[in-house]
Amino acid sequence: MMMPLLFNLNDKTALVIGGGQVAARKISALLGNGAGVVCISPEFSERIREMKNERLNLVQGYYERKWLKEIDLAVAATDCRELNRQIKADCASEKIWCNRADDPDDSDFIFPSVIRRGDLTVSVCTEGASPFLTKSIVADLSKQYDESYAERTELLRVLRKHILAGDETRKEKAEKLEAFSRCSLAALREKCKEIRNPVAKDKRTQEELEKNR
Structure with missing residues (x-):
């Protein structure tokens, strides 16, 4: 093995x-x-x-x-x-x-046979036991982890760098990173947009406060 x-x-x-x-x-x-x-x-x-x-x-x-x-x-x-x-x-x-x-x-x-989606790498190997089984598993995984995962991993990398540079505790950072890993692609895009444009984020927050008064 x-x-x-x-x-x-x-x-x-x-x-x-x-x-x-x-x-x-x-x-x-x-x-x-x-x-x-x-x-x-x-x-x-x-x-x-x-x-x-x-x-x-x-x-x-x-x-x-x-x-x-x-x-x-x-x-x-x-x-x-x-x-x-x-x-x-x-x-x-x-x-x-x-x-x-x-x-x-x-x-x-x-x-091994490899599936690459940006920073995501999935390798499959049966160590020579059955190349046909390897090929079948790769085909299934390629459908499950489509090209959208290239963007997903790129966004998660940006968010991870931002969170780790913050002042929160290690536990709080871990909780946030775990939550981001379960987010939809659209939600990840929005989170990264807020990081890259904090002024727009603050403006939206102020507008929301005004509406709730």
Whole structure:
């Protein structure tokens, strides 16, 4: 059983050995999360070539242990199980985390399926037991947590920063933050508008007082 973690890959370098469709998926995930990637293979798929940019270095050739120098993590994604096994062993001796695309059980980490909605990240993984079940769960969660959650998390971040900077007790702050997490999107927008425009808020409060006199 693996423990789910979130890593900051900015300024990290990943080595991907392999040039096929599996390697392409791993490269896409790594680039999408801020890592720089060195990909080594005798040949590269068209998809990998299309991804070529300043953070993806394509090296046409065969794997050698020397490529593990100054690497933060590695992915063995060749079509040869024996080579993938050797890459994993080399990484272990160099204390580099390695993913074997052909053997999750012999991997230090794996790539879960991910749903992103702004600051909200939901990952799903069956650790290789059933990719089809993973796909089904991701489809269900994608409907439940739609694109509106990107705005919701952005607004909650603004409110959290505002509340934590206030003078209330820790308990009062926690109660407010919990209440905000249950608010509708419209209510969150209104709360953030009040924070950004306190003059308008004070004016509305005064108008309400006048009406109640």
